[in-house]
Amino acid sequence: MSNRRHLRPAEAPRATIADVARLAGVHASTVSRALNPATSGMVTRAVALRVTAAADSLGWRPSALAAGLRTRRSRTIGILVPDLVNPIFPPIVRAAETLLAAQGYATLVANTDNDPARETLLIERMATHLVDGLMLASAAEGTSALELCARLGIPAVLINRRLPGAAASAVTNDDRYGIGLVVAHLVKLGHRRIAHLAGPPGVSTANDRRSGFRAALKAAGLDPASAPIQAARAYAIEAGREAMAALLAGGAPFTAVVAANDMLCLGAYDALAAAGLRVGVDISVTGFNDMPFVDRIHPGLTTVRIQHAAMGREAAGLLLAEIAAPDAPRQDLRLVPELIIRASTRAPPTKS
Amino acid sequence: MSNRRHLRPAEAPRATIADVARLAGVHASTVSRALNPATSGMVTRAVALRVTAAADSLGWRPSALAAGLRTRRSRTIGILVPDLVNPIFPPIVRAAETLLAAQGYATLVANTDNDPARETLLIERMATHLVDGLMLASAAEGTSALELCARLGIPAVLINRRLPGAAASAVTNDDRYGIGLVVAHLVKLGHRRIAHLAGPPGVSTANDRRSGFRAALKAAGLDPASAPIQAARAYAIEAGREAMAALLAGGAPFTAVVAANDMLCLGAYDALAAAGLRVGVDISVTGFNDMPFVDRIHPGLTTVRIQHAAMGREAAGLLLAEIAAPDAPRQDLRLVPELIIRASTRAPPTKS
DNA sequence: GCGATTTCTGCAATCGATTGCATTGGAGGC
DNA sequence: GCCTCCAATGCAATCGATTGCAGAAATCGC
Numbered sequence: 139m140s141n142r143r144h145l146r147p148a149e150a151p152r153a154t155i156a157d158v159a160r161l162a163g164v165h166a167s168t169v170s171r172a173l174n175p176a177t178s179g180m181v182t183r184a185v186a187l188r189v190t191a192a193a194d195s196l197g198w199r200p201s202a203l204a205a206g207l208r209t210r211r212s213r214t215i216g217i218l219v220p221d222l223v224n225p226i227f228p229p230i231v232r233a234a235e236t237l238l239a240a241q242g243y244a245t246l247v248a249n250t251d252n253d254p255a256r257e258t259l260l261i262e263r264m265a266t267h268l269v270d271g272l273m274l275a276s277a278a279e280g281t282s283a284l285e286l287c288a289r290l291g292i293p294a295v296l297i298n299r300r301l302p303g304a305a306a307s308a309v310t311n312d313d314r315y316g317i318g319l320v321v322a323h324l325v326k327l328g329h330r331r332i333a334h335l336a337g338p339p340g341v342s343t344a345n346d347r348r349s350g351f352r353a354a355l356k357a358a359g360l361d362p363a364s365a366p367i368q369a370a371r372a373y374a375i376e377a378g379r380e381a382m383a384a385l386l387a388g389g390a391p392f393t394a395v396v397a398a399n400d401m402l403c404l405g406a407y408d409a410l411a412a413a414g415l416r417v418g419v420d421i422s423v424t425g426f427n428d429m430p431f432v433d434r435i436h437p438g439l440t441t442v443r444i445q446h447a448a449m450g451r452e453a454a455g456l457l458l459a460e461i462a463a464p465d466a467p468r469q470d471l472r473l474v475p476e477l478i479i480r481a482s483t484r485a486p487p488t489k490s
Numbered sequence: 491m492s493n494r495r496h497l498r499p500a501e502a503p504r505a506t507i508a509d510v511a512r513l514a515g516v517h518a519s520t521v522s523r524a525l526n527p528a529t530s531g532m533v534t535r536a537v538a539l540r541v542t543a544a545a546d547s548l549g550w551r552p553s554a555l556a557a558g559l560r561t562r563r564s565r566t567i568g569i570l571v572p573d574l575v576n577p578i579f580p581p582i583v584r585a586a587e588t589l590l591a592a593q594g595y596a597t598l599v600a601n602t603d604n605d606p607a608r609e610t611l612l613i614e615r616m617a618t619h620l621v622d623g624l625m626l627a628s629a630a631e632g633t634s635a636l637e638l639c640a641r642l643g644i645p646a647v648l649i650n651r652r653l654p655g656a657a658a659s660a661v662t663n664d665d666r667y668g669i670g671l672v673v674a675h676l677v678k679l680g681h682r683r684i685a686h687l688a689g690p691p692g693v694s695t696a697n698d699r700r701s702g703f704r705a706a707l708k709a710a711g712l713d714p715a716s717a718p719i720q721a722a723r724a725y726a727i728e729a730g731r732e733a734m735a736a737l738l739a740g741g742a743p744f745t746a747v748v749a750a751n752d753m754l755c756l757g758a759y760d761a762l763a764a765a766g767l768r769v770g771v772d773i774s775v776t777g778f779n780d781m782p783f784v785d786r787i788h789p790g791l792t793t794v795r796i797q798h799a800a801m802g803r804e805a806a807g808l809l810l811a812e813i814a815a816p817d818a819p820r821q822d823l824r825l826v827p828e829l830i831i832r833a834s835t836r837a838p839p840t841k842s
Numbered sequence: 843g844c845g846a847t848t849t850c851t852g853c854a855a856t857c858g859a860t861t862g863c864a865t866t867g868g869a870g871g872c
Numbered sequence: 873g874c875c876t877c878c879a880a881t882g883c884a885a886t887c888g889a890t891t892g893c894a895g896a897a898a899t900c901g902c
Contacts, residue, residue, distance in 0.1 A: 232601055854891100872873100
């Protein structure tokens with residue numbers, strides 16, 4: 139513990155536009171016009187120079203609050219995620235923030251914990267701060283977030299999860315296509331009995347991946363009806379372990395498991411190990427997301443790489459476009475994922 | 491692509507305090523006092539009830555901008571991280587945001603990319619938004635961030651990295667203690683020749699861990715001077731691989747490597763594998779941070795678990811305390827880490 | 843029951859920038 | 873040389889809440 143004291147500088151009260159006006163010998167409104175790139179054309183070049191000189195000789199900085207109060211735009215965007223610690227969100231938030239910062243926006247981030255009440259509270263708080271738009275990476279079925287945004291007049295875009303029938307733009311991964319990739323890969327390796335470790339109900343990614351799984355089996359000439367499917371109660375390791383154990387206990391034979399999510403795979407690895415099955419030898423496993431470091435687990439996980447950064451970037455772009463042109467039609471962007479093949483998938487063991 | 495259009499509600503212009511005043515039959519100032527918990531004592535209970543009833547019948551929401559303009563406090567805190575994708579930062583930011591949200595603060599997050607110019611820009615932008623305080627998780631030596639904050643009159647706390655001599659509170663891990671834990675562990679296993687894969691120069695964690703390493707060797711009766719030390723040029727996998735390769739090429743014998751960071755270990759694993767050495771058999775390796783999933787890599791990494799969440803929480807608490815009492819002495823909090831033993835460390839191979 | 847306090851509420855200024863409208867000055871037309 | 877017109881600038885209201893001060897009402901003391 140140090141007891142150094144903070145060195146308080148002279149605390150010169152921040153220069154305002156009026157101070158700049160005085161120094162430059164013009165009216166405050168002229169200063170405002172000169173300093174705002176959008177209106178600086180209304181001012182003589184000479185005056186503009188005088189004003190900018192005065193401004194930075196005084197070290198003037200705009201007050202986003204004052205400007206926002208008047209213009210009703212805060213140049214602030216909010217991002218809501220369920221839990222920033224979930225590794226799929228940082229790249230999204232990061233990419234969004236970078237794009238927004240480049241456009242002069244500040245980014246508010248908050249965690250909803252998947253709690254609708256908390257979500258509501260946070261959206262209202264962001265409304266209080268007059269965010270110009272919201273990015274919702276948390277949308278689960280039954281949430282009223284979008285209605286709330288509409289009521290508050292806040293433009294919003296969905297990320298990662300869609301809400302069926304929602305009147306908002308969304309940027310998501312093409313999950314059905316992604317699942318198609320893994321199923322095709324497994325089929326090509328020779329697998330015919332493929333199980334699905336599905337995601338929790340009520341989440342669009344889980345639904346899309348589950349239906350995509352069925353469709354892909356059918357496309358490969360396999361019977362979706364006979365494929366064992368077990369839903370996990372959450373996208374979490376322990377839930378994956380339980381669901382995998384349930385699949386094994388189900389008795390239906392399979393040589394490969396398509397999981398809806400990498401996190402589930404980690405649990406599945408545990409359950410399979412407990413059952414004496416070697417992943418990548420006795421049984422193949424695929425994930426979804428290509429989380430950081432799933433290339434370093436043992437065996438390396440075959441999975442579907444989602445363009446998380448692009449997701450954040452595109453969503454931010456869409457949101458800014460919507461702010462600029464509120465009446466433009468909504469967009470539903472699906473990003474194309476990529477199959478990443480590692481050691482967790484191999485041809486099924488030959489019957490002995 | 492959908493072409494649904496946004497359903498614009500009646501767009502009732504948001505109720506202001508004046509509307510509430512009119513409905514409640516009192517003056518706006520009374521409304522302000524009634525609605526603000528800090529001043530609601532100045533108002534008759536009956537009036538307070540009337541006002542709150544009017545307020546939520548009109549659906550009134552405060553305008554943080556208007557209030558902030560007047561009070562010069564925005565109830566907003568900024569957090570600067572080098573790169574949110576680096577897995578140590580999400581838990582910090584998450585925990586800080588959660589605490590701040592509970593106190594009614596909104597949290598601005600931005601990535602500096604370790605670029606001082608960008609850092610300066612972001613701090614100035616946050617000043618523009620009148621943040622009440624800043625949490626800097628990005629401090630590297632030579633940054634002028636703290637000076638800038640002082641000049642702008644923004645309270646700031648450092649997280650994760652300290653700046654020697656800085657007049658700001660800091661919440662960091664006790665790195666010297668943490669390194670002591672791993673060295674003691676290795677010594678107890680029988681290691682006598684221990685190398686250090688150090689972090690990049692100019693970063694407090696790298697310095698502290700390096701000096702802690704030397705001190706711990708000495709404490710164990712070993713000679714720090716003869717221990718091979720190689721600094722990586724960054725906390726990154728590839729940098730770890732290079733540095734490990736350099737250590738091996740150095741020719742000095744060792745049976746264990748203490749790395750300054752888990753990320754370096756991933757690279758070290760690669761370099762060791764390339765050299766035909768089996769981690770946890772031929773050579774022991776320890777990390778630092780206990781990143782997510784280093785328990786699932788092969789072999790599981792013995793490492794030092796840092797209380798990242800506590801770091802964010804404590805730093806947020808310190809910052810709020812400083813905002814409340816700007817003249818209180820600064821704090822330098824060191825959180826105590828924990829040794830996590832996994833399969834990457836084992837007794838040194840017996841000479842054959 | 844009257845003056846002295848203590849509450850409570852109203853008034854009006856204020857925070858800092860923006861913007862519709864009015865004014866000024868100068869250029870250009872004839 | 874005078875009038876018109878346009879560009880540049882000034883004026884003043886405005887965004888929504890807060891707060892020092894003043895006035896009104898209620899309470900208290902004696």
